[in-house]
Amino acid sequence: MKIRSILSKVMPGCRCWLIVFLMSGSFLWASGQPVLRFADVLTDNMVIQQNKPFTVWGKAGRYEPVKIEADWLKTTLVVQANDQGDFVGIIPVPRVQPGDFSEHTLQISSGTAAPVVLRHILIGEVWFCGGQSNMQSPVGDILDGKTEVAKADYRNIRLFNAALNFSNTPLDYVKGQWVVCTPQTVERFSAVAYFFARQLHTTLNVPVGVIFSGIGASAAQAYVPREVLAADPLLDSAYLQPYLTSEKSREVIDGGFSFEKVTRPFLLYNAMIHPFVRLSIRGFCWYQGESNRNERGGYTHLMHTLIRSWRTDFAQGELPFYFVQVAPFFWDQENPQLADYAFFREAQANILKLDNTGMVLTMDVGEAKDLHPKNKKPVGIRLALTALHRTYNQLSVMYQGPQMKTVTFDKSTALVTYLPETVAGGLRTKDGSAPKFFSLAGADGMFYPAEAVIVGSQVKVRSAKVKRPVALRYAFTNYAVTNLENGNGLPAVPFRTDSWREQK
Structure with missing residues (x-):
């Protein structure tokens, strides 16, 4: 054969028993099987996003035609692989009716290769969830985790857990597979992502697929x-130049974890975001920030950039981006007046200036001395309520807690009025006591704890130490675990009326 004679010249003395042969334009492995496979993120048991074009991509022989067949389509799509064997095809996907949990198949075939079939596919809603440890925390480790795991038998919820990896260059492959949601598969899966998916599934009555791709301790710049x-x-x-000019940038990058490595710029994007960019999805959920907590406006700008870049790369329009504000934590400093973490939460709230974003609060479910509070169920549900109202247009679904509209000062009293749509069902406290964590300041800028009382849908605040208040803050300290909420049990939003600079 010509191939053997060529190789014998290139590799003298080689017996060539494991030569790769060319046949019909396809690469043949030593086993004699042609190359043909779906992309890693396309597996059995997956959910395909309804009512959107769906990209099918993978590997075939060089220049080979590839047939793409879906059992919901009457026609076959034929595309051609390029000189690297990569193929891409786009097929339509119908809208599903509530209660339709039909399983489907998707098949590719090419040349002499045996057809490759994906089975047990559902059509429904797909969401991408990312972030650090509070998003990663698995169902089995949370409050009432054993009980929640035992009842997590939802055959029409599907889960994809991306394996940790890092890369200097964008990757098209990722380790992981879609699995049916069962007590066995959910135990080590993201609790926030699971409860988000469960709430959507039980409310919309359609299949839901949810992806978790993230890692504890990671910083936002790692995903850009x-x-x-x-x-x-x-x-x-x-971020970029300090890394590129450091010795760390010259290391060989592998998939091993370190607390420093997960803060390096762009490595996690390349390995854990880029492999998914061709996948059709409904939107993003994000829970991250603890690793960037010493930043302020720079973090807001970084997150705006992250969101815009993900939207550009996924190329599906202005996809919704719903994120979780970090929970109260004392950072090993037992001083109830410290507010540096509150200023970071304010920087997170400023992300909302970007269109089609939403923020979920954790002020009432945090634990002052636990960076990883165990009550994750409300967090996932609140993300789902936000999506139901904002993305699925279920306007009767309440998703916001009491949000300050105005604060007026009358002698020694401050009166807080809330946006009417955020106090449906009225104001209350979850423990029946007076609202906590209001503070007042006079012209000297010194804040003092204040007493608050609910009056209808307003809150009156006063402090014996501040005769002429000019500024009011609510839950604007590091570890205020709050009790003020609306009739739907959603916590009041922290705020401050002043624009005074943070005291370092």
């Missing part, structure tokens, strides 16, 4: 593409 960081002078100088 290198070229995006380089194009932004602020982000380039703050």
Whole structure:
């Protein structure tokens, strides 16, 4: 054969028993089987996003035609692989009716290769969840985790857990597979993502697929593409250049974890976000921030950049991005007046200035001395309530806690009025006591704890130490675990009326 004679010249003395042969334009492995496979994120048991074009991609022989067949389509799509064997095809996906949990198949075939079939596919809603440890925390480790695991038998919820990896260059592959939600598969899966999916599934009555791709201790810059960081002078100088000029950037990158490694720019984007960008999804959920807690406006800008870059890369329009504000925590400093973490939460709240974003609160379910509070169920449910109202147009679903509209000062009293749509069912406290964590300041800028009382849908606040208040803050300290909520049990939003600079 010509191939053997060529190789014998290139590799003298080689017996060539494991030669890769070319046949009909396809690469043949030593086993004699042609190359043909779906992309890693396309597996049995997956959920395909309804009512959107769906991209099918993978590997075939060089220049080979690839047939793509779905059992919901009457026609076959034929595409051609390129010179690297990569193929991409786009097929339509119908809208499903509530209660339709029909399983489907998707098949690819090419040349002499045996057809490859994905089975037990559902059509429904798909969401991508990312972040650090509070998003990663599994169902088995949370409050009432054993009970929740035991009843997590939802055959029409599907889960994808991406394996940790890092890369200097964007990857198209990722380790993981779609699995049916059962007590066995959910135990080590993200609790926030699971409860989010469960609430959507039980409310919409359609299949729901949820992906978790993230890692504990990770910083936001790790999830932003290198070229995006380089194009932004602020982000380039703050994150990219310090890394590229360090010894760390010259290390061989592998998949091993370290607390430092998960803060390096762009490595997690390349390995854990980029492999999914062709997948059709409904939107994103994000719970991260603890690793960037010493940042302020820079973090807001970083997150705006992350969101825009993900939307660009997924190329499905202005996808919704719903995120969780970090929970109260004392950071080993037992001083109830410290507010540096509150200023970071304010920087998170400023992410909302970007269109089609939403923020979920954790002020009432945090634990002052636990960075990883165990009560994760309300967090996932609140993300789902936000999606139901904002994305699925279920306007009767309440998703916001009491949000300050105005504060007026009359002599020694401050009166807080809330946006009417956020106090449906009225104001109350979850423990029946007076509202906590209001503080007042006079012209000297010194804040003092204040007494608060609910009056209808307003709150009156006063402090014996502040005769002429000019500023009011609510839950604007590091570890205030709050009790003020509306009739739907959603916590009041922290705020401050002043614009005074943070005291370092």
